[in-house]
Amino acid sequence: MTEVVLDAVNKVYPDGFHAVRDMSMRIADGELFVLLGPSGCGKSTILRMVAGLEEITSGRLWLDGTLANNLPARDRNLAMVFQNGALYPHRNVRGNIAFPLEVAGDSSPAAHERIVELSRALGIEETLHRLPSTLSGGQRQRVAMGRALIRQPNVFLMDEPLSNLDAGLRTELRMEIGALVRSLGVTTLYVTHDQTEALTLADRVAILRRGVLQDVGTPQQVYDDPATMFVAAFLSAPPINLVRATVRAEQNEGIVLGLGDQHLRLPWTDPRAASLVSWHGSFITLGIRADALRPAPDGLISGRVRTMEFHGHEWLAHVEAGISLVDTEAFRDDEPSPAGPGGDDGLLRRLLRTAGILAEETPVERVSHDGTHRRADVVFRLEQRSGIAVGQTVRLAVDTDRILLFGEDGGRVDAVRR
Ligand SMILES: Nc1ncnc2c1ncn2[C@@H]1O[C@H](COP(=O)(O)OP(=O)(O)O)[C@@H](O)[C@H]1O
Ligand SMILES: [Mg+2]
Structure with missing residues (x-):
């Protein structure tokens, strides 16, 4: 089995587009590591560089301590499964899974035993004699995985393997993939744009934006303690409320955060207060998840329930609160993506860039405080409807222990980093 290390890896495509920037990460032997980010952020490019299908422009790739930048793909002993795991249409399931063994000239009884074992683990034992055209989408992806895993690769690469399946199948297969790769102990790099998939599946997850690594950690670490506003927004469903606030440091009160004409206080005993002193007189952005707000008669935020x-x-209530919010949709839909997530929209983007319609270098932090990205409503979560009606005015208390604080550059200003 294999440890995979990327050390300051860059990818500049021949047209000059800088798709991956100074990417450094260490994927431990046997780890299930997920690359997460919106369409076009460079996930597939990284996977293809690890696989040896795409040249590394600069930086180093190490596979189990061996410099692998120039190692031919066939010598890496990696297996890859794509969104549409294309199968050989005229071979039955057994023939598809056996194909890599045939190429390697391995027709040993042990190899055949392994086909049966693997197909059992993948839940396709009953289909071994069938042709791909008679299988469901989920079964086809299972066969593609079986074919990839039959030769016991050192590293298993999966590029959005579930995105073409319907929701129910996705959940089922997701759990099975997790169980399977863990039982095999194979180092796995898994690419997805779906935050639920990443959080439920990963040992650790790396979040990318525009070719830049934003954060890496266990699902719980990146969710509870996100490094940037982008990470907080990308991982939040329902969307996180990103509220603009002014900062004042007051000797007798602590840090006073102003939201319109309302104020939140962090007393000096709060460990975050000290790091906010230098922000006196400036704006920051508060990240308040929908479950960090609750109706309370003396609540700080007040507004009219719109929906x-x-x-x-759960119930989600949208409240018109008259305070300025950053539009989190701007984060999800990071780049124009006509073909949708995972789609092959690279060509269109390249044409747009060549024609000068799409900017070559977009600033990393697009969400600004200039008011161009505002969502009108504060979203909060309720377990029950609790008698709240559309049109009614509610007051919402903020759980200050759970708010996240971001500076102008989108980084954390209350950094109590792991
Ligand atoms: N061969 C290529 N030439 C130029 N740009 C490319 C090429 N392949 C991909 N890109 C661009 O690199 C960026 C990252 O692509 P990709 O790694 O496929 O993203 P993801 O898998 O995260 O959706 C995109 O903007 C894409 O348009
Ligand atoms: Mg991709």
């Missing part, structure tokens, strides 16, 4: 959404296990 109540029923989500089965």
